[in-house]
Amino acid sequence: xxxxxxxxxxIFGLGAxxxxxxFAVLLLLFGGAxxxxxxxxxxxxxxxxxxxxxxxxxxxxxxxxxxGKKSAKKKEAKPAAEAKTNGDN
Numbered sequence: 767x768x769x770x771x772x773x774x775x776x777i778f779g780l781g782a783x784x785x786x787x788x789f790a791v792l793l794l795l796f797g798g799a800x801x802x803x804x805x806x807x808x809x810x811x812x813x814x815x816x817x818x819x820x821x822x823x824x825x826x827x828x829x830x831x832x833x834g835k836k837s838a839k840k841k842e843a844k845p846a847a848e849a850k851t852n853g854d855n
Contacts, residue, residue, distance in 0.1 A: 780788075796804060
C-alpha cells in the first residue's frame with residue numbers, strides 16, 4: 767500500500783521536501799489547533815463522496831434491472847393484446 771501512495775505522489779511530482787513545505791505553510795496559515803479539525807473535515811468529505819458515488823452506482827444498477835423487468839412485462843403483454851384484436855375479427 768505504501769507503493770501506491772508514493773506512486774500517487776510521484777505523479778504530482780511531490781517528494782518529502784515539498785510535503786514538508788506544504789505542511790509548514792498549512793501550519794502557519796491555520797495554526798496547530800485547527801489542523802486536526804481540518805483533517806477530520808477532509809476525511810468526512812471524502813467518506814461522504816465515496817458513499818454518494820457508490821449509492822449512485824447501486825441506483826443505476828437498480829434502474830437497469832427495473833427497466834429490464836418492465837420491458838419483459840411489455841413483451842409478455844403484447845401477445846395477449848394481439849390475441850384479443852385477432853379474436854374480435
